[in-house]
Amino acid sequence: MILARAEQATRRYGDVLALDRVDLDVSAGELVGLLGPNGAGKSTLLNLLVGLRRPTGGRVLLFGGDPHDPAYRRRVGVTPQETGLPGSLRVGEVVDFVGSHFPDPVPRAELLDRFGLGELARRQTGGLSGGQRRRLAVALAFVGRPRLVLLDEPTTGLDVEARHALWDAIRAFHAAGGTVLLTSHYLEEIEALAQRVVVIGQGRVLADDSVAAIRGVVDLRRVSLTVDDLPALPDVVRVERDRERVHLLTGDADQLVRNLVAAGVAFRDLEVRPTSLEEAFLTITADSRPADAGVPTTV
Numbered sequence: 001m002i003l004a005r006a007e008q009a010t011r012r013y014g015d016v017l018a019l020d021r022v023d024l025d026v027s028a029g030e031l032v033g034l035l036g037p038n039g040a041g042k043s044t045l046l047n048l049l050v051g052l053r054r055p056t057g058g059r060v061l062l063f064g065g066d067p068h069d070p071a072y073r074r075r076v077g078v079t080p081q082e083t084g085l086p087g088s089l090r091v092g093e094v095v096d097f098v099g100s101h102f103p104d105p106v107p108r109a110e111l112l113d114r115f116g117l118g119e120l121a122r123r124q125t126g127g128l129s130g131g132q133r134r135r136l137a138v139a140l141a142f143v144g145r146p147r148l149v150l151l152d153e154p155t156t157g158l159d160v161e162a163r164h165a166l167w168d169a170i171r172a173f174h175a176a177g178g179t180v181l182l183t184s185h186y187l188e189e190i191e192a193l194a195q196r197v198v199v200i201g202q203g204r205v206l207a208d209d210s211v212a213a214i215r216g217v218v219d220l221r222r223v224s225l226t227v228d229d230l231p232a233l234p235d236v237v238r239v240e241r242d243r244e245r246v247h248l249l250t251g252d253a254d255q256l257v258r259n260l261v262a263a264g265v266a267f268r269d270l271e272v273r274p275t276s277l278e279e280a281f282l283t284i285t286a287d288s289r290p291a292d293a294g295v296p297t298t299v
């Protein structure tokens with residue numbers, strides 16, 4: 001059963017094309033990661049799916065119906081990227097208040113325990129640390145026993161321990177039959193939770209595949225060297241020149257270095273480092289190539 005669906009969903013903000021004919025299905029029981037750099041359109045897609053925004057083209061369905069219908073929205077838990085909590089209310093009061101909108105809310109103590117917030121039930125939210133506030137914001141998505149939760153960068157600002165605790169809570173929800181769609185900038189985060197990754201860049205779905213397959217696409221290395229002449233080299237995805245420095249982006253840096261040596265290239269100051277997701281996406285999107293293209297390049 002498909003719980004959330006976007007069909008050729010397009011969203012414009014004035015001149016900005018935030019989403020461009022996006023198709024996405026999230027089926028019951030899935031844990032799907034939405035991966036993409038800043039401004040890719042991830043939040044816009046979540047906002048359309050929960051009815052906070054309307055698409056300017058195409059359509060979006062929640063439980064097969066209109067996301068604006070409160071009957072469908074009540075079955076969804078959402079944590080937006082930023083949440084405002086009333087600073088003078090206590091943590092437990094906020095949980096009770098949000099829970100009062102649902103027919104069968106998770107009891108306050110149980111919810112707070114699940115998210116490691118039990119000790120903080122009587123603390124005013126204005127006195128919470130940023131990480132504690134974020135954990136509470138995520139916990140609130142689960143209070144109404146949703147069938148589907150949409151989490152926009154749930155672990156932003158959390159330290160390692162808190163991030164792992166949150167991952168455990170998300171995993172437990174999923175293991176009990178819950179469905180999750182979460183966004184992240186980090187493949188590692190999605191890898192820790194999801195089997196399926198939807199990669200989004202410049203408002204378009206670039207790939208929708210297993211974590212392993214996506215890692216193969218975005219896991220590029222930047223090989224930098226000082227060199228006068230370079231022969232044609234296979235499996236170089238992109239070449240950038242910065243005066244006498246040449247930067248080669250490749251999926252297999254070891255093989256590239258072997259090729260350089262075998263070709264007798266007189267390089268100096270060789271440097272190999274991982275690319276950021278941002279760089280990998282720029283590479284993938286820059287030339288509007290298919291995401292898995294490895295193009296032999298000459299400089």
Ligand SMILES: Nc1ncnc2c1ncn2[C@@H]1O[C@H](COP(=O)(O)OP(=O)(O)OP(=O)(O)O)[C@@H](O)[C@H]1O
Nearest residue numbers: 013016017018036037038039040041042043044045
């Ligand atoms: N209310 C708005 N008005 C104008 N432009 C907007 C609005 N909301 C989003 N945009 C633009 O739409 C594009 C997609 O933004 P969106 O927030 O969906 O991206 P994102 O992938 O969630 O980014 P991030 O990872 O930085 O949160 C961006 O270019 C953004 O500037």
